[in-house]
Amino acid sequence: MPAQAASQVPSAPMGAPTVIDAGHGGEDLGAVAAGVYEKDLALAVAKRLAAVLAETGTGQGALLRDSDEYIPLDERVARSVAVDGGEFLSLHINHVRSKKPRGITIYVYGKSSDRWARKARKVRKLTPLAAPPRQAVLASIRLANALVRSLRQEGLEVEPVRRSTYYVLKNPRLPAVLVELGYLSNPAEAELLKDPGYQDRLARSLAQGLAEYTMQARRKTERSAVTGR
Ligand SMILES: [Zn+2]
Numbered sequence: 001m002p003a004q005a006a007s008q009v010p011s012a013p014m015g016a017p018t019v020i021d022a023g024h025g026g027e028d029l030g031a032v033a034a035g036v037y038e039k040d041l042a043l044a045v046a047k048r049l050a051a052v053l054a055e056t057g058t059g060q061g062a063l064l065r066d067s068d069e070y071i072p073l074d075e076r077v078a079r080s081v082a083v084d085g086g087e088f089l090s091l092h093i094n095h096v097r098s099k100k101p102r103g104i105t106i107y108v109y110g111k112s113s114d115r116w117a118r119k120a121r122k123v124r125k126l127t128p129l130a131a132p133p134r135q136a137v138l139a140s141i142r143l144a145n146a147l148v149r150s151l152r153q154e155g156l157e158v159e160p161v162r163r164s165t166y167y168v169l170k171n172p173r174l175p176a177v178l179v180e181l182g183y184l185s186n187p188a189e190a191e192l193l194k195d196p197g198y199q200d201r202l203a204r205s206l207a208q209g210l211a212e213y214t215m216q217a218r219r220k221t222e223r224s225a226v227t228g229r
Contacts, residue, residue, distance in 0.1 A: 016086030017062040018053065018210055019079075021168060022046035023092040026070025031095030034190035038093040039068065041193050045181060046091050048196075048203035058211040073167040074127045081173050086214065087143055088176040089206070090168050093193060094183045102189045103157035105180040106147055108140040109170060110163025129170035139175035143213045147177065150209030154201060179206070 022043040024030035030038025043065070050061030062083045064076055071079070080088050094105065109132050132140075144161045151158045169176050181202055182189045192198045 016084060017060040019064060019083050019085035019088045019174065020046045020049055020061045021064045021076055021080065021088065021090040023090055025065050025068055028070055031093055031184045033095060033184040034187065034194065036184070036190070036194055038095070038184060041093050041181070041184075041199075042091045043068070044196070045199050045202050045206075048199050049089075049091075049206055052200075052203045052207045053210070056207060058207055059214060072126070074129075076168055077129065077171055080171060085174055086217075087139070087210070088168065088171050088174040089210070090176070090178040092178060092180050094180040095185045096183065097185070099186055101183050102186045103159055104151055104182060105159045105162060106144045107162050107164040107166060107169060107178040107180075108144045109137050109165065109176065111165060112163040126167060129167065129172065132170050132172060132176070136171065136173070136175050139217070140169070140177055142216065143175050143210075144177045146213035146216065147179065147206060147209035150212060151202075151205050153208075154205040156202075156205065 022039070022045075024037075024039035024042060026039075028039065030042065032038070046061075046063055047066065050063055053059040053061045062085055064079055065071055076090075094101070131137075141161065148158050148161060164178070166178055169178055182193050184190045184193065
């Protein structure tokens with residue numbers, strides 16, 4: 001995309017930063033396999049994404065954690081609201097019993113019987129959160145679709161968007177998506193996920209999707225300013 005677009009926009013074209021949530025941290029390791037922790041891979045891609053957004057001028061990232069810190073889920077939501085961001089992006093790495101599954105999965109809020117819902121309740125006592133506002137859910141779906149498109153354009157394998165009631169997806173103010181960047185349980189994909197070059201590819205492709213989403217959102221705002229709707 002477009003040197004042209006880049007030269008037309010100032011350094012922080014979209015204003016509100018993308019809140020980037022690197023999953024897990026500290027005592028909460030997340031998945032462990034192939035000699036690595038999910039918490040470390042999520043942080044590596046989160047930092048890379050913030051750097052890419054800054055470098056390319058396509059947006060800005062606000063990292064909820066930039067070190068090996070444990071942050072409870074309710075605190076993550078509270079901090080994201082305090083940042084006054086544009087959207088909330090939580091980064092994780094998948095792990096299942098089988099070595100076969102691979103690829104990227106993106107979740108938005110919605111009723112589902114999947115494992116996320118069950119897992120979230122087990123973690124610890126959390127301040128209950130209501131379902132997020134409908135407008136935020138609709139924006140989350142647009143964001144998820146933009147990310148799927150940009151990741152697929154990059155030649156990466158992405159499953160259709162899934163629904164989950166996972167805690168951080170109930171963000172009361174920001175459109176929120178949770179991205180499982182791949183499967184640590186798949187040995188070939190685990191090797192890829194450890195590779196800084198692949199982490200950079202993921203980050204660039206996510207940045208591209210975010211840029212497309214914000215441009216789309218801005219056009220929408222401009223349209224409603226014109227039509228008064
Ligand atoms: Zn995780």
